[in-house]
Amino acid sequence: MGFTSNLFNLVGLVLLGHAVYSAHEHSSQNPLHLPSSPPSFSPLTTPTSTTSLPTDIVLETLFSVLLISTGIVLGSSSLRPIQWSKWAGQLEREERVKKSVKEIREGTGNPYRILEERPGFVDVRGKRKEFMEWVRKGDDLAAK
Amino acid sequence: MAGISDERELAIHPIVMESVQHNAKTISNIRSLTASLFGVVAGTLGLESYPGFIFYLVGSLTVSLLIYLFRTQGKPSAYFHRPLAELWGGEVFGGLMSFVLTWTLFYGLVRA
Known part of the structure; x- marks a missing residue:
């Protein structure tokens, strides 16, 4: 059990780190609120940040969190x-x-x-x- | 009447307090670890207001399901006196503060 949980945690942490880094890079490449853009648009047309993130990053994040929680649960004392x-x-x-x-x-x-x-x-x-x-x-x- | 039957049930099948405390501590450990983790994910995904809290509740439910599958082998009543309160709802709101902490931290870090 210990080896499996450690493996799950390790792979999950690597994936999570990669996903967080990718999200950070993505947001720095396409900033949501440009300082030059006028704040005149209505709140309805504001792009929600969830939809702006690419699907693969979202899936990678969710998969990694599932992996790490499984590892934590498996690694906990019985x-x-x-x-x-x-x-x-x-x-x-x-x-x-x-x-x-x-x-x-x-x-x-x-x-x-x-x-x-x-x-x-x-x-x-x-x-x-x-x-x-x-x-x-x-x-x-x-x-x- | 229910109280009397409960007492009789406890007298027939006594409960080990050490085990109850150990199980509660294990659940609390898992909850506090996963709460920070869900905060990281919610901040990275850029969730705001209600979707973030709903994500936390869904994540806690998933963790409860994992505990149910892997730790209790499908028999939660053997490990918890009140499975609904201690397994499915136990310590859910205890981890909320650490969730909000990492949520805001990673939201600020990722979309600065």
């Missing part, structure tokens, strides 16, 4: 579903596919990660046994 169930399901599937380094960096990952990645239960009996051995060892040392 929307997220607002319903909790769909959103959580999408997160689960994404995390299963990739360990979502980007999401972690953005800080917008799975809000239940604390629950899902916690260590397992502590082995209480094993801990108690370790502690008793340690106490016994200390007793042995004290007896000596």
Whole structure:
């Protein structure tokens, strides 16, 4: 998606720049209001500026703006579903596919990660046994 | 009655506020970028008064259509709580000022 949007933006910007430059050149070649022309004509006969621009420049401008808007929309970050169930399901599937380094960096990952990645239960009996051995060892040392 | 059914609907299908904010921010970004762009085009084409504003509205509608096609995959209700207000009409008038700014700028630059 990124490459396509960049390509669209680039081509669109080049076309838009060309169109704007062409329009500027055209208006400087055929000025609408010559300073020497008397301002006596009625407003009805004033040439509207839209019709004075050649059709190819107009089409190029419109095409370029369509191209750039498509590129901007394609390049924007993708929307997220607002319903909790769909959103959580999408997160689960994404995390299963990739360990979502980007999401972690953005800080917008799975809000239940604390629950899902916690260590397992502590082995209480094993801990108690370790502690008793340690106490016994200390007793042995004290007896000596 | 409608309010109660809405509340019940929200209780059954809760909504993620983070996603709502993210979507609104995305739409706002797209709108502000394209608004300046439409201003460039309107100024270059030499539109004046009402045709310029109509061009802006048509352009915003086109952008909404593009978002509808490419970003929501034809299902805007999955991404927006109120699709009509947030997708089709969201932030349209927020970009109007930047539109007018670039419109007048490029009108003056091109047909000076």
